[in-house]
Amino acid sequence: MNTGINRLAWRGNTGAAVVVGMAALILAIMAPLSPVRAEEPGALAAREARHIAASFPGRMAGTSMEDITARYIADRWLEMGYTPRLERFLTGYTFRGDSDDASTHDQRSLVSTNVFAERAGTSGQQIVVGAHYDTRIPTSSRDLERNIGGPELEGFDDNASGVGVLLELAHALNELAPRHTIQFIAFGAEEIGLRGAYEVVNRMSEAERANTLWMVNIDSIITGDRLYFHAGPETYAKDPKAGHARDRSLAIAAELGITAATNPGFNERYPRGTGCCSDQAAFDRAGIPVVNVEATNWELGDKDGYQQTEVSEAFPHGYSWHLVHIDNLAHLEANLPPGRVDERTRDVVRILLALIKELAEIES
Numbered sequence: 322m323n324t325g326i327n328r329l330a331w332r333g334n335t336g337a338a339v340v341v342g343m344a345a346l347i348l349a350i351m352a353p354l355s356p357v358r359a360e361e362p363g364a365l366a367a368r369e370a371r372h373i374a375a376s377f378p379g380r381m382a383g384t385s386m387e388d389i390t391a392r393y394i395a396d397r398w399l400e401m402g403y404t405p406r407l408e409r410f411l412t413g414y415t416f417r418g419d420s421d422d423a424s425t426h427d428q429r430s431l432v433s434t435n436v437f438a439e440r441a442g443t444s445g446q447q448i449v450v451g452a453h454y455d456t457r458i459p460t461s462s463r464d465l466e467r468n469i470g471g472p473e474l475e476g477f478d479d480n481a482s483g484v485g486v487l488l489e490l491a492h493a494l495n496e497l498a499p500r501h502t503i504q505f506i507a508f509g510a511e512e513i514g515l516r517g518a519y520e521v522v523n524r525m526s527e528a529e530r531a532n533t534l535w536m537v538n539i540d541s542i543i544t545g546d547r548l549y550f551h552a553g554p555e556t557y558a559k560d561p562k563a564g565h566a567r568d569r570s571l572a573i574a575a576e577l578g579i580t581a582a583t584n585p586g587f588n589e590r591y592p593r594g595t596g597c598c599s600d601q602a603a604f605d606r607a608g609i610p611v612v613n614v615e616a617t618n619w620e621l622g623d624k625d626g627y628q629q630t631e632v633s634e635a636f637p638h639g640y641s642w643h644l645v646h647i648d649n650l651a652h653l654e655a656n657l658p659p660g661r662v663d664e665r666t667r668d669v670v671r672i673l674l675a676l677i678k679e680l681a682e683i684e685s
């Protein structure tokens with residue numbers, strides 16, 4: 322149970338409280354008198370994504386930086402009028418010194434955190450909207466040699482960008498009354514095997530799973546050439562209706578004049594119209610229909626969605642995922658097409674806002 326870590330911290334510290342009070346007064350005096358102009362869609366998301374990447378690098382599961390980021394997200398939601406909740410869970414991963422030599426393998430336990438904010442509906446059913454906030458842990462000597470993950474990884478694309486969108490969606494929906502509850506979740510420990518998402522699904526009762534109508538996941542929307550929306554392979558194979566949120570996303574994008582696509586299915590391991598490999602998979606496997614949003618390029622490399630853009634000097638592997646010197650603010654802003662960050666956050670926010678209003682049945 323969270324709410325107001327900062328508020329609690331001020332108790333019994335009246336000197337500091339007075340200073341804060343004065344600062345608030347000065348800020349109030351300095352505030353412009355003209356009415357506050359509504360921001361462009363995506364502006365809050367882009368600002369938060371940049372801030373989270375720059376201020377909280379190395380948000381690795383189980384580290385204090387992951388925990389600080391969880392509290393930061395909870396504080397943003399508190400400011401928006403939500404009552405955020407932190408849920409801790411025990412998890413872990415195997416560090417492989419040498420991948421072929423089991424004697425060098427080391428089981429590491431850790432505690433990670435999921436952060437929740439809820440806009441309550443009246444139907445007893447819910448929509449989950451999620452994005453992971455942790456960054457990659459090096460899990461082998463090879464990762465360390467290749468500078469993959471670790472305390473310097475900003476994870477601007479993966480996945481400060483998704484968290485920025487998650488925060489803006491919560492902000493945009495905070496005064497609307499949905500028929501179905503909207504559950505916003507910032508997942509911890511995605512990078513060691515979708516652990517935060519599995520924890521959420523495992524803690525749900527049978528009835529809660531049945532009453533979860535959709536899960537919308539946002540992961541890595543900046544680096545990739547194109548914006549994609551996918552259904553979940555398991556739920557979609559069982560029932561084509563599980564592709565509805567994907568199809569509506571694509572239709573909304575078309576109405577708004579935004580180019581978006583779904584996996585064309587050129588690699589037989591990844592069926593057409595379905596995605597993989599982020600937190601939505603935990604929900605898909607539990608029978609909950611999903612739509613996941615990402616930017617990549619399913620027509621490059623092995624056509625498995627892992628190559629985000631053409632190989633170039635700036636992107637020697639064709640992707641930014643987990644690479645300390647690539648997935649950071651300075652490198653991406655300097656090497657992606659000008660305006661990419663603001664354009665993508667705007668596009669994703671506009672599409673998802675319309676989609677979630679439909680799925681949660683909000684009158685607007």
Ligand SMILES: [Zn+2]
Pocket residue numbers: 453479480511540541599
């Ligand atoms: Zn990710």
